[in-house]
Amino acid sequence: MKSVLDRNNFSEWYSEILKRAEILDVRYPVKGVYVWYPYGLRLRNLIYGILRALMDEEHEEVLFPLLIRRDELLKEKEHIKGFEEEVFWVTHGGTTELDVPLALRPTSETAMYPVFKLWIRSHRDLPIRVYQIVNTFRYETKHTRPLIRLREITSFKEAHTAHASRREAEEQINKAIAIYRNFFDRLAIPYVITKRPEWDKFPGAEYTIAFDTLMPDGRTMQIATLHMLGENFAHTFDIRYEAEDGSSKFVNQTCYGISERCVAAVIAVHGDDHGLVLPPPVAPIQVVIVPIIFTSGADKPSESEAVKRACNVLHHELKGAGVRVFLDDSPERPGAKYYYWEMKGVPLRIELGPRDLANNSCTFVRRDNFVKWRVPLTTAVSEVKNTLDDIQHSLHARAMERLEIGVVSDETELKNATGIVALPLCDRESCGKELEESTGASVLGEVLYASHSSGGKECIICAREAKHVLVARTY
């Protein structure tokens, strides 16, 4: 078996795998926008199916327009400051210049909140918990990268909530964190959760909480964010409700989102030198059956017929058991099929040939560790289910091991560190910026849900009282 890719050269590995596993076609002639292949889209849809199911438990799906009036977009001053250099504008209808230029949504707060004002009159209308999965547009000026930094984000799941009190809004943030933890656990993706520093919060938010995962090259990638908006947008868009006592109050709001970076994370975190390695819950094909057929020799035709029959029966049984299974009866040679389906990340391969059939069995090969063993045909279906579960657990365990958090106490140690590092830092922007400039790394933020200690208690820069923060080079 020879490796076809080198995961240690992550950049090259990543773009090569997107092409060869047929996730995205990057040849579309507009910068920063890409085409989903059928296989990539099936992966995306399975991942988003999990997310959608989790969201549907306590949210309602909505669909707001892509176009936003210029004056609405510009209403919230802090908000627009964060986005104004990244907005795509529609300025003409045909050859006629529009009276009011229209923005392609960079995010949907300013599309939704004027409508929230119409929907919310009484405390009985609250809470509102909605989400949508839509495309958004940002004129990225840094180098774009498929699924990671896009000019058209095709799969932005954004949730927006409005509540009668601040306490309820904060509870909602906690519920949303639980949903996201659940989601990434199902994808077997490890993460750290931090409260972003003041200077890196969502424009217009009171504070921002983020999930980051660790990529193979030691950089972190932000994979989810949650924003406590407080009453900021409610004041801007005049979203009030009449309370039980008849008084008029502003709502408290939150919003939180996940983009197709979660697909990038699945690819990057689990993949290896043979290609994709997909967690069974999101694998478009969970099991591939490869018949081993010989046609030469005197009584071979009947033997190969028996192999084909056995493959068909197994295929049928697995399908009936709800497994996403594919029978590869193409004329390729078995070796070529192995490489092909490994690139596609299929979690389990079943080989079935004359030698297996003679024992009334088949051969299982796991994608995650290439372990190979023989299984009786009579127990194959249940063994498939057990194996897929076990692969899921193994993937999760392996990924968790890779996400180590280093602890440092001085700058020399920090400069030599790789990956995610925990250290004590005060919350002043000057200290954070100094640290970022001297190390080239970014402050992810204050650790939430800590299970480890940061070493010291004094800020690594100014020696004042410090918080426990995580630092890493980022995407």
Place this chain on the structure above:
RNA sequence: GGGGCAGUAGGGUAGCCAGGUCAUCCUCGUGGCUUUGGGAGCCAUGGACCCCAGUUCGAAUCUGGGCUGCCCCA
């Protein structure tokens, strides 16, 4: 924001400096025969010089502009 490099078939490339026969090689597609337990072999066949202008008898090659992509620095 600043600087550099590149664009040749579906993918990857040679040729470009020094203009000149049918544009090289690998992969791939199609048809056929033989094959099939880790990327099969043979035969036949298909497919490209990013766009626009200029220089020239003649441009993939030189010049200018455009479009697209990549890399480095801030």
